[in-house]
Amino acid sequence: MSVRMAPPLPLIFLLIIHIVSGADWGVKYSPSHICALKDSSVIMSCTYKYPTGHQIMKVFWTKDLVKHGEEFADLSEDPEYSQRLQYLGDKQQNCTVRLSHVTEKDEHKYYFRFITNITTGRWIGIPGERLSVTDLQLESPERVTEGDSVRLTCRSSCKLTDTPTFIWYRNSQRLTERRDRSNELLLQSVRREDAGRYRCAVHEHTLTSPEVYLNVMYSPKSVSVSISGSAVIMEGDSVTLSCSSDSNPPAEINWFKGIEYVKYGRIFNISKISSDNGGEYKCRARNKHGEKYSDPVTLDVQYSPRNVSVSINGSAVIVSGDSVSLMCISDSNPPALSFSWFKENQSSAVGSGQSFSAVQSGRFYCEAHNPHGAQRSDAVTVTVKGRPLILYISIGVGCGAAVVIMILLIWKNRMKIRNDTEESQINQSRLHHDRNNDNCIDFTEPMYENIKMNPSRPHQDRLTACDVQFSDPLYENIKMNPSRIPGGTRADCDVHVTDPVYGNVMVSEYSPH
16 A cells, blocks of 8 residues: 655645635545455546546656646556556546556555646546455365354455355356355255365356365274285285275274284285185274274185194994995095095005095095195004904804704794594594483583584484584584485484584484384
8 A cells, every 4th residue: 555645735735725616626436435356457446527628638657646847647657557557438428447467565545637728627536436355265164074054255355346256166167056156055964975176166267266175074984995916825825905995084904804903004915825814804994983893804725725634434444345435534625526546555546535435454645635736644553354254153052043943943833733633533433422311412522512413303223313502602613414314224414514614513413223
């Protein structure tokens, strides 16, 4: 700002004239104070008047009330203004002027001066028009948390004369959806994607505010683990695990194998890995706003067969004709799928598969194979012995006893059949006819006690009719056969047995005395 100096005596005289006859003379500025953006163009509007009969000889703008010689300095003749100042008025009543590319040095009070053809007809517009030059400043909170509401304000050191249209930028990209006459940008429920470099500008002006970084804080997101090197990890290799996460502020990283803590830091390196290092790993990213675990990754450490051994199912000592089952056991990754069996002192294999049946004496061992190599086991001894003599004797005695028992059973059965036959013949001899007691059948056996003679039939001279009375239902099928009673000197009666159970019952013939 320039310092206003006391006007010299001629100016005081001019002011007195202005006071005396000010109704005829004057300069009007609209507005009297202009706030312009740095590097913009500003229009200082004004009008002026003077008494009738005067002719305008010269008009110009000046920024000092100090005469240089006989007159005030004309800005159009000043090298700092000559290229930037343009008179827009008509030099009769309109004194509007445009000043381009204003800077802080242009902050002054400016006055319009006009001179008429009358020696005393000169006038300067007091109090002049004040020009303030400002830039834009963006106010923003330094840190916000995801989910908060954020207000960004575009400010100037003075109130702009015209209400401008504000334009907003993020990371040099114009936010087209944010264009209005408000100097505030409101972000509801800010997201981590809203973080970035912001600046504001006024429409139709190239001036923008300095960039301000909006720092959005949030808990870890997108936590993941990557493995360097080959997908197939061989025992003895080196493996590097890396944990990545998206978080603000940056998260601290911890590593876990299963649920066991094993390491701190974003990088986890395992040199000369062993099978004990195999398993599931995950990392945890944590900051003051929260924590998150990665998905687990599996370290599959592969190695050739080792600790190969032979397991014997049962006893290694067997008798001739039997076999013993041998099983090949190994530790490998991937598991061994191919097995070979050998007998010591023989170059060729005697079997394949994880199990093997040995039927002869010898020392046997196995080899386990996987894609990474093979290993053989120690040999085990299988002994085959002959069967003992006592076993054969026992078998012979047992067979002989069985033959003797069979013979005795056959002999006993035949004796029983013979006794039954003799008894049947004896019972037949007891059956006879007795003429005197009119008996036809002599039933001496208790089993026939229910069979009784029927004496109801009358005696004839030389014939005796006999009838058997069966009082028990058991003998209902036994009937007399009268058809054999001859008309001669004797009478026979038969028992007609219709049931097979009495097939051995016989009737003896009548023998006359």
